[in-house]
Amino acid sequence: MPQMSGRELGIVGADITLFENVFPDPERLFRDVETEADWRRENITLFGRTHAMPRLICWMGEKSYRYSGLTHPPAPFxxxxxxxxxxxxxxxxxxFNGVLLNLxxxxxxxxxxHADDEASLGSKPVIASVSLGAMRRMRFKPKKHFDGVAFGIDLPxxxxxxxxxxxxxxxxxxVSKTRKTVGSRINLTFREILEDA
Ligand SMILES: O=C(O)CCC(=O)C(=O)O
Ligand SMILES: [Mn+2]
Structure with a gap:
């Protein structure tokens, strides 16, 4: 593979790099992942009320993963x-030994x-987030203890x-809702789970 050069965003208290055009045929990957994944619409309970999550998700990994109060059992890539x-x-x-897929x-x-700061990821996790399909904007804002300026980045x-x-x-x-007409997008967020949830 040729050396990939990314764009480091230069944000204080963060280390974020965007690599573009990483895959030769992202349309094919979108179709294959969409067909292969066992997509689920999970419920989340917030402040005592249960809602269906506003997206479909699927977990693949060696270990089980606890996320948003749900435990996802191990499943192969x-x-x-x-x-x-x-x-x-x-x-x-x-x-990486696990990936959360979002449709x-x-x-x-x-x-x-949210932050990907579960204890099972360790203190300075490396998270690799792949985008396939429609472009959406990821927004960032500082946690309460931290002094920083909110920003957004489009994920092509x-x-x-x-x-x-x-x-x-x-x-x-x-990733906020948008009123713009956008097609579907698959995100794969790779992580290294250090211990079982
Ligand atoms: O869809 C995205 O780009 C974000 C996904 C994400 O933050 C996560 O799965 O933890
Ligand atoms: Mn995340």
């Missing part, structure tokens, strides 16, 4: 996901504010966003 994982690991220069069916699907088809260092300690991220 499918062929297309394995191919994407190898590329993500090479660019991020680390190994945003249209602009009404979203992901709320076939891109890889690597977040590491103190990113999850100091910043929250989200």
């Amino acid at each position: 499918t062929p297309a996901v394995r191919q994407i994982a190898e590329m993500a690991a090479e660019i991020a220069k680390t190994d 945003y069916r249209d602009g009404r699907d979203s992901m709320g504010w 088809n076939g891109s890889l966003l690597v977040m590491k260092g103190d990113t999850q300690t100091n910043w929250l991220h989200a």
